[in-house]
Amino acid sequence: MKEISLKLQGKISRLTNKTFKFDERVGDGWFSAVYFLKTKKIAEELVPDNIVTMQFFQKSNAVLCGTDEAIALLQEFAVQPDELEIHSLEDGDKIEPFETVLTITGPYQHFGFLEGVIDGILARRTSVATNVYEVVKAAKTSGVKKPVIFMGDRDDHFTMQAGDGYSAFIGGSKAQATHAMNEWWGKKGIGTMPHALIQLFKGDLVQATKAYKETFPEDELMTLVDYNNDVIQDSLKVAREFGMELSGVRLDTSNNMVDRFFTRNPDILGSFDPRGVNPKLIFALREALDEEGFNHVKIVVSGGFDAERITSYEKDGVPVDMYGVGSSLLKVHIGFTGDNVLLNGEPHAKEGRRFRENPRLKKIELTHSKA
DSSP: OEEEEEEETTBSOOOOHHHHOOOGGGGGTTTSOHHHHHHHHHHHHHOTTOEEEEEEEOSSOEEOOOHHHHHHHHHHHSSSGGGOEEEEOOTTOEEOTTOOOEEEEEEHHHHGGGHHHHHHHHHHHHHHHHHHHHHHHHTTTTSSOOOEEEOOTTSSOGGGHHHHHHHHHHHTOOEESSTGGGTTTTOOOOOOOOHHHHHHTTTOHHHHHHHHHHHOTTSOEEEEOOTTSOHHHHHHHHHHHHGGGEEEEEEOOOTTOBOHHHHHOGGGOSSSOOBSSOHHHHHHHHHHHHHTTOTTOEEEEESSOOHHHHHHHHHTTOOOSEEEEOGGGGOOOOOOEEEEEEETTEEOOSTTOOOOOOTTOEEEEEEEEEO
16 A cells, blocks of 8 residues: 655645555445446547546535545545646635535546545535534533534444544544544544443442542543433432542433432423433532532533534533533535536536636645555
């Protein structure tokens, strides 16, 4: 496998296939729509000297991600990639609807079969980066920047984790649940305990937390408190046991459960939905911890959070210190389109499409050396 050095004006380097580890079958067209492969063959045999310019765009305000990956893909699998002329924006750039983010110029048969693969890369990476950006922005609505943990490991196929983790990093999340999510940007996953650990100690949260502390004494001590569906009482039990050593508690109450706090206090029911993690429960937990002097204990919440819900919590001053977010961050809702817009340097595109120059694009110079 050759290692590629991609030199970009104003930027030292981009990620390469040394990071992405592409499936070699990409070069055989295995992942390309068959009609692209047929067009490649026709171009090779009948119009080999035509030079086309392909441009890529989408239709939303977004945070761009996937350009490094797309460029590395071209370097690995395009025919004579060094002879292609490529201009691109960078991962992390804010983009507008219909803004050109990438252009490729060269013989169609050298790169055209990769159009759909590039569209897919840009669509998924940009969607995740944008989703995370919106959640991170929501988490500082109150004026205080609160961490967002990317917890998407159970919401998609495990092979997606590295790319999704990188996209989340581009979107602004620096805390992620698995090592794989951190693979492309050089960190390690973080996390404390799942419900399974508490089950091993028959629901005794204090014993489970002791076991965690003894096994991982260097870690920040944070415990999951909804196993017995009594987050306030269990939080207080752990706080009384560990005092200043306890950094935080996490609520992950199922959305079809009503915490025992409300069955003990039925008079406060009636004006809100008491299921799952909810503001009333969090306010009550904060008050209970503070009354016993545990002001230092942070409250972490997870389970069904998205940008809209977090914005609402922040506007209402709900005392959350950190959000764990998963499935809402993985929704692919930003689609990219690759269009051939110039033929031999002259405007030529399907009706309704045209070449859109973008002065923000920077020329990519591809060089490579043996790894």
